Amino acid sequence: MLDDLLNASGLPRREAIALLEAASGLRREALIAHGSDPTPSEVQALFERMVAQRRLGVPIAYLTGFREFYGRSFWVSPATLIPRIETELLIDTVIDLTRAAERPLRLADLGTGSGCIGITLALEIRSAEITATDRSAAALQVARNNAAFLGAAPKTRFFEGSWFDALPRDRVKYHGLISNPPYVSAGDPHLSRGDLRFEPKAALSPAATGDGTTAQSDGLSDIAILATGAPEWLETGGFLLVEHGSEQQAAVIELFRQAGLTRVRGLVDDQSLPRAVIGFRAS
């Protein structure tokens, strides 16, 4: 019986239903409509395994295998960050900036993870042509699958490698570079709490430096690489847009200015938290 199973899980009802949907392959409406039917033993066994994992803290998205982003379902795996709602600010910003564009727009999503940023831009902006990169081959495979599954593959190409090193050296300049890079400082206590415990460390915090120093203590070293390299890869008037932590905005604005970007400004998310910075390449 549905209610007995959900109550016995000890999880919040919303979470228990999400896991039962995944275990049974049935949508919530069907589960409720058949709520008094006996649950098949294999569904119950799978559900109980998922509940046990959830009780250990495993994120719901890694158990169900997907997360919603900008109204679409993206497959995720433990190799990818779980897309966050605050990252939708990057999508809204790029859509606003490119609304009037008629020519093809070359956009790059650097550190694509599940592909949620690049694929969403490919699907939301008719003239967008997306180049998406990541240092993680496993994440890129998830992103490729999402592009195929969501119908964005014809407008999206994927490359493996570190930041600008991953981009093809075909002298192409980009109209926009967009990134949600790792920016959590290595010592941040949030890394040992909640979902973050299970997400790839390389997606959350900048990698350690080769010389063993902790240049990443402020979490800004990847953003610094992106800001410094951006002017070389942007066409005149093109933009760099990055997400950052809510206490990093002043420092990120400074990094953009030092890199020679102009019209630099900070953006806030739906919760009015400073969340992203944009800057443009002057002539």
Ligand SMILES: C[S@@+](CC[C@H](N)C(=O)[O-])C[C@H]1O[C@@H](n2cnc3c(N)ncnc32)[C@H](O)[C@@H]1O
């Ligand atoms: C915060 S996650 C963002 C993932 C996805 N764009 C999103 O918003 O959900 C950062 C991503 O950058 C990738 N990454 C980390 N270091 C990188 C590097 N040096 N070059 C390219 N990608 C990198 C990670 O593998 C991860 O997928």
